[in-house]
Amino acid sequence: MAGVTLSERILRENEAIFEAMVRHRFTTDIEAGHLPGEVFDRYLVYESAFVDTAISIFALATAKAGRIEEKRWLIGVLDDLANQQIAYFERTLAARAIDPASFNLADPRIEAFCAGMLDIAEKGAFLDIIVAMFAAEWMYWTWSKRVATAAIADPQLVEWVAMHADDTFAKQAEWLRRQIDEANARLDEAARARLSAVFGRVQVLEIAFHDAAYGDDA
Numbered sequence: 001m002a003g004v005t006l007s008e009r010i011l012r013e014n015e016a017i018f019e020a021m022v023r024h025r026f027t028t029d030i031e032a033g034h035l036p037g038e039v040f041d042r043y044l045v046y047e048s049a050f051v052d053t054a055i056s057i058f059a060l061a062t063a064k065a066g067r068i069e070e071k072r073w074l075i076g077v078l079d080d081l082a083n084q085q086i087a088y089f090e091r092t093l094a095a096r097a098i099d100p101a102s103f104n105l106a107d108p109r110i111e112a113f114c115a116g117m118l119d120i121a122e123k124g125a126f127l128d129i130i131v132a133m134f135a136a137e138w139m140y141w142t143w144s145k146r147v148a149t150a151a152i153a154d155p156q157l158v159e160w161v162a163m164h165a166d167d168t169f170a171k172q173a174e175w176l177r178r179q180i181d182e183a184n185a186r187l188d189e190a191a192r193a194r195l196s197a198v199f200g201r202v203q204v205l206e207i208a209f210h211d212a213a214y215g216d217d218a
């Protein structure tokens, strides 16, 4: 595909599954202003488990990065996760009086998501990790931008959506996208196809993760 960047190709090849995720009922319920509070509570407990996993994933990316420029950026991402994101969960779980033990943290869809993402990071090359996180972040940025102008009553949900629709988060997703596009010339066709499959696998895991927020038999 001449004239098409690798990220464009990946997004194009995975358009159907990407659309299914950005239109997941978790996002359309938020947009319509009727996400049940209990679903958001369960989601927050699951998300805090994932942010912890995300620290391991970005730590592996930092270890596998070839140059100090990439390491420096990724250390900034890690700092944000450890200090801003974890702090959001601590504040929000306390404000909502959420007891994590009252939700099923052993839900197989949450385990599959965290273990699947970590597996890509452990076994994959630097770019596999970059593509997996691009899949997760580009997807969040896409639906959060759409939903950010909706009338949402819950202030902690407003804050969560705003965090993923803002410029700082967009810059992070765009950095990942640039890494993919700049590497393209050095890749062979098999590597490009493998990376596109990683993007698709992450969307499948994401859909199951967001199904799980609705409870055991969602």
Ligand SMILES: Cc1ncc(C[n+]2csc(CCO)c2C)c(N)n1
Pocket (backbone or CB within 6 Å): 047, 050, 054, 077, 081, 133, 136, 137, 140, 172, 206, 209
């Ligand atoms: C289930 C789930 N999938 C994707 C994101 C998007 N996201 C926001 S921050 C971050 C880690 C690195 O900054 C990622 C991947 C999320 N929050 N939860």
